[in-house]
Amino acid sequence: MTDAPHTMNRRQLIRHSAWFGAAIGLAVAGGEVISHVAGTADAARIQGRPTLRFAQVSDSHIGFLGKANPNVANSFNHAIDRINNLGYTPDFVIHTGDLTHLATPGQFDQVKQMMTGLRTPHVFTVPGEHDSIDDGGQKYRSAFGAGTRGDGWYSFDIAGVHVIALVNTLNLKKLGHLGVDQLEFVAKDVAALPSDTPIIVFSHIPLFAMYPDWGWGTDDAAQALSYLRRFSSVTCLNGHVHQLFSKTEGNVTFHSGTTTAYPLPAPGDGPAPKPVTLPAGKLHDALGIREVSYTRGQSTLALKEKVLQ
Amino acid sequence: MILIRLAMAAALAVTGISHAYLYVHGYQHIPTIGTAFVVQASVSFALAVLILIGGPAWLSWAAAALAGGALGAFVLSRTVGLFGFSEQGWQPSPHAAISVFAELVAVGLWAIYVIGLRRTGAPQT
Numbered sequence: 001m002t003d004a005p006h007t008m009n010r011r012q013l014i015r016h017s018a019w020f021g022a023a024i025g026l027a028v029a030g031g032e033v034i035s036h037v038a039g040t041a042d043a044a045r046i047q048g049r050p051t052l053r054f055a056q057v058s059d060s061h062i063g064f065l066g067k068a069n070p071n072v073a074n075s076f077n078h079a080i081d082r083i084n085n086l087g088y089t090p091d092f093v094i095h096t097g098d099l100t101h102l103a104t105p106g107q108f109d110q111v112k113q114m115m116t117g118l119r120t121p122h123v124f125t126v127p128g129e130h131d132s133i134d135d136g137g138q139k140y141r142s143a144f145g146a147g148t149r150g151d152g153w154y155s156f157d158i159a160g161v162h163v164i165a166l167v168n169t170l171n172l173k174k175l176g177h178l179g180v181d182q183l184e185f186v187a188k189d190v191a192a193l194p195s196d197t198p199i200i201v202f203s204h205i206p207l208f209a210m211y212p213d214w215g216w217g218t219d220d221a222a223q224a225l226s227y228l229r230r231f232s233s234v235t236c237l238n239g240h241v242h243q244l245f246s247k248t249e250g251n252v253t254f255h256s257g258t259t260t261a262y263p264l265p266a267p268g269d270g271p272a273p274k275p276v277t278l279p280a281g282k283l284h285d286a287l288g289i290r291e292v293s294y295t296r297g298q299s300t301l302a303l304k305e306k307v308l309q
Numbered sequence: 310m311i312l313i314r315l316a317m318a319a320a321l322a323v324t325g326i327s328h329a330y331l332y333v334h335g336y337q338h339i340p341t342i343g344t345a346f347v348v349q350a351s352v353s354f355a356l357a358v359l360i361l362i363g364g365p366a367w368l369s370w371a372a373a374a375l376a377g378g379a380l381g382a383f384v385l386s387r388t389v390g391l392f393g394f395s396e397q398g399w400q401p402s403p404h405a406a407i408s409v410f411a412e413l414v415a416v417g418l419w420a421i422y423v424i425g426l427r428r429t430g431a432p433q434t
Contacts (some may be wrong), residue, residue, distance in 0.1 A: 015365075016365060016367070017321050019359060019364050019365055019368065021357075022359060022364075023352075023355050023356065023359055023364075023368070023371070024355075025355075026354065026355030027348075027351045027352045027354075027355040028351070028353030028356040029351075030325075030346050030350065030352075030355055031348065031350075031351035034329045034332060034347050034350055034351060035347060037329075038332055038333045038337050038347075041333050041334075129409075134368070170356075215377065216433055233414070243393065244340055245390070245395075246339055246342075246393060246394045246395070247390075247394070247395045247396065247397075248395075248396045248397065248400055248401070249396075249397050249400070250397075251402060256393075267390075279392040294368055299335075300334075300335040300338075302338050302340075303338050304338070305340055
């Protein structure tokens with residue numbers, strides 16, 4: 001670098017332009033090659049169809065009345081349409097909680113009726129804190145608790161994958177809470193499983209400390225996760241936070257899902273997680289569903305987010 | 310100076326390979342982060358090749374900016390999160406550590422390169 005003003009003649013300009021063009025061209029070509037390799041790897045992985053494909057929907061808040069979404073029922077119907085038009089029949093659909101906004105019998109009846117429109121062999125749910133406002137989850141279990149254990153938790157095996165659905169919205173003070181009985185259930189549930197069994201865990205409140213100041217975490221999740229550490233692939237899917245968020249801790253990956261009702265602020269953005277009212281026409285970009293697929297032999301699940309647009 | 314260019318090209322190639330590997334093996338499915346990984350990898354490869362064959366000095370500045378940006382993104386992903394994504398410590402191992410090391414090397418070599426040019430008074434174009 002010199003003190004004199006630096007000037008560039010035409011030849012230098014052409015030369016630098018050529019280098020710049022080469023950099024762009026090589027970067028684009030490299031990106032194409034990497035994407036192609038990734039696509040080929042995915043195609044080889046898929047070989048026709050994955051072992052397991054399911055959809056996640058969350059936080060429908062049926063019964064919510066507010067400016068952030070004047071018609072949550074319509075948005076949830078839109079989400080159901082998206083799932084029914086994935087181009088294949090998902091092995092199951094999981095609703096990760098806050099099915100209703102105020103846990104009234106009418107709201108449970110409405111959301112249950114709406115979910116009968118899902119074209120899938122199985123619909124699973126876990127309760128959100130909005131589903132157990134005044135009765136410790138009694139009405140939720142009456143509507144959705146068939147075949148569950150304890151306060152509504154359960155597990156099942158499908159396509160070689162072990163799925164655990166947890167309830168961390170009862171007995172909560174600020175953070176989510178699993179409790180002794182449920183922790184015992186998790187320990188016993190996985191005790192006999194080989195360590196190469198892929199594990200999927202559903203819960204409403206995140207099992208990781210996403211933002212504890214707003215209650216976005218579960219106070220005794222570490223104990224539950226300690227039973228799962230020996231497994232080569234553990235994927236935890238949750239709702240509650242109304243936005244996409246991912247976190248990896250060793251072999252455990254956490255994915256917060258979005259909502260079909262209304263967005264919440266990013267962690268720490270404001271004093272409290274209040275519904276965010278978006279400009280007209282922008283709401284459905286913030287709402288969505290999630291496709292999840294698993295192919296035998298892979299250590300990670302493939303996630304695809306779809307907005308309700 | 311030739312050795313510095315070779316080493317910088319190698320460091321860029323290493324961080325590019327590391328990001329490309331992670332992209333192919335799962336990160337492609339993470340919103341925004343997947344795209345960022347493929348961009349980081351492809352630009353790293355392009356700069357590595359052009360620096361290797363004797364491109365102008367601004368390529369080193371671009372390489373340092375890219376490596377510095379990747380380091381910044383690494384720190385954000387371990388603290389406040391980046392585009393809704395966060396990880397812990399040196400996970401995924403060993404790729405996180407390899408990338409950070411290569412990026413630190415690239416930034417360090419760029420600093421040595423710039424200081425060397427200033428001392429020799431050579432033009433930086």
